[in-house]
Amino acid sequence: MKFKSKDHRILIVDDDRYTLELLNEFLSEYYMVEQSLSGEKALEMVNSSDYQMVITDLMMPGMDGLELIGKIKDKRDDLPIFVISGSANVTTAVQAMKAGAEELILKPLTDMDLVLRLIERSLKQRWLEEENKRLVDLLEENTHIHQMQGNSEEMRRAFEIMERVAPLDMTVLLTGETGVGKSLLARIIHEHSPRREKSFVTVNCGALTESLLESTLFGHKKGSFTGAVKDQRGLFEEADGGTLFLDEISETSRAFQIKLLNAIEQQKIRKVGDDKEINVDVRMIFATNRNLKDEVEKGQFRRDLFFRINVLNIRIPALRERRGDILILASSFLLEFCHKNKLPVKRLSDDARDILQNFTWEGNIRELRNTIEYAVVMTKGEMITAGNLPSNITRGKESDDKEFDFSDLSYREAKEMFERNYFDKVLSENKGNVSLTAKQSKLARQFIYRKLEGLGLDIDEYRQNCTRSQHEL
Numbered sequence: 001m002k003f004k005s006k007d008h009r010i011l012i013v014d015d016d017r018y019t020l021e022l023l024n025e026f027l028s029e030y031y032m033v034e035q036s037l038s039g040e041k042a043l044e045m046v047n048s049s050d051y052q053m054v055i056t057d058l059m060m061p062g063m064d065g066l067e068l069i070g071k072i073k074d075k076r077d078d079l080p081i082f083v084i085s086g087s088a089n090v091t092t093a094v095q096a097m098k099a100g101a102e103e104l105i106l107k108p109l110t111d112m113d114l115v116l117r118l119i120e121r122s123l124k125q126r127w128l129e130e131e132n133k134r135l136v137d138l139l140e141e142n143t144h145i146h147q148m149q150g151n152s153e154e155m156r157r158a159f160e161i162m163e164r165v166a167p168l169d170m171t172v173l174l175t176g177e178t179g180v181g182k183s184l185l186a187r188i189i190h191e192h193s194p195r196r197e198k199s200f201v202t203v204n205c206g207a208l209t210e211s212l213l214e215s216t217l218f219g220h221k222k223g224s225f226t227g228a229v230k231d232q233r234g235l236f237e238e239a240d241g242g243t244l245f246l247d248e249i250s251e252t253s254r255a256f257q258i259k260l261l262n263a264i265e266q267q268k269i270r271k272v273g274d275d276k277e278i279n280v281d282v283r284m285i286f287a288t289n290r291n292l293k294d295e296v297e298k299g300q301f302r303r304d305l306f307f308r309i310n311v312l313n314i315r316i317p318a319l320r321e322r323r324g325d326i327l328i329l330a331s332s333f334l335l336e337f338c339h340k341n342k343l344p345v346k347r348l349s350d351d352a353r354d355i356l357q358n359f360t361w362e363g364n365i366r367e368l369r370n371t372i373e374y375a376v377v378m379t380k381g382e383m384i385t386a387g388n389l390p391s392n393i394t395r396g397k398e399s400d401d402k403e404f405d406f407s408d409l410s411y412r413e414a415k416e417m418f419e420r421n422y423f424d425k426v427l428s429e430n431k432g433n434v435s436l437t438a439k440q441s442k443l444a445r446q447f448i449y450r451k452l453e454g455l456g457l458d459i460d461e462y463r464q465n466c467t468r469s470q471h472e473l
Helices: 017-027 039-048 065-075 090-099 112-140 153-165 182-191 210-218 254-266 292-297 303-309 323-340 350-358 364-378 391-395 411-429 434-441 445-455 459-472
Strands: 009-013 032-036 053-057 081-085 103-106 172-175 200-204 243-247 283-288 313-315
Touching (some): 009 039, 053 065, 053 112, 411 445
Parallel strands (some): 200 243
């Protein structure tokens, strides 16, 4: 956005023709300048035309500057006003600022470059405020849906199904690769259901051990196990009346699955270490990136639980199956992260758009979202080029052993970049084996799963890369 432009109209008001001519001669090189010799005429002009700024004298016959400012602000509170005066004192300055003036410039006008800088700064600030307001309005209007939908037939079909089932109190199974937006779709279903005023509770089953998952979902009694120092409510109780979303349901043990099946069918739970049952009323939504039918045949997933949760299966397509949506989603994420970081809206260059459009996106929407966030933070100007994208996007998943320059990053950004590259390298070396990665990094497997999800790294991608490499041999 240019803030020295003929697109900006400035009205100058002063009964002194010399001041009008001086300002007009200097500013008309950069802006569309109009003039008025009186406050009364200036008010008519403001009411009938669209100006981006008014510069007015204070001491004028008839309607003076203070009265003019007050009347303009009654109609156009957002219009920036500068005051120029040759007889201003502290009292006058305070009155002008109270009336709504942004700047007070003293006559004689000897430093015109300063005037120009003040105008440019004010126009830029006003544009940022308006743009941020526009972004807030846009993001608040169906935020979650904007981050999922696109033009693809697959997603339109998924949303049509979602619209039909959201008001119904039925169990839903969401399937699709990691990162396609299953948790986001689960939230959309909840927010469009009669339960939307109650809690939406989400649990990543793959990130918890069996005993911790049971305690987390059902709660526990004091003394039921080491560390249980007090009674604890479970997430079934937290979600009572609302929706409970169990992600990565395929990662649970068969022993846990029978307890979950009983809870679903009876709508009752029993805390760990308790002999009493508690009635709960929750809507269940499940998600998995695996083929549950195959898991049943392999004996990894209980058949009875599969039939109980597979009431309605909504498959979310991978991003590579809906390439027409990539740039639509990227634009949505651009708005989100520019607003989040209080930055002017950035644009994607043609080369950046081509790279995003043609990348494989094994990590799907999550990987695209993280890529756009990285690019927004790393781009200093208003145009995001190919050079501002992460190296794994521009050069594939080849290892990059160069030293990273953290000097321009905040601590949080530098830490995230280090973690992303650390886990990317270790997982590649270990061919996606989390146990080996945990041993090498001296971190718990559950912590690694949570960290990978936060960083947008897909463990299945590393395993698939390993499989593809074996086939190529």
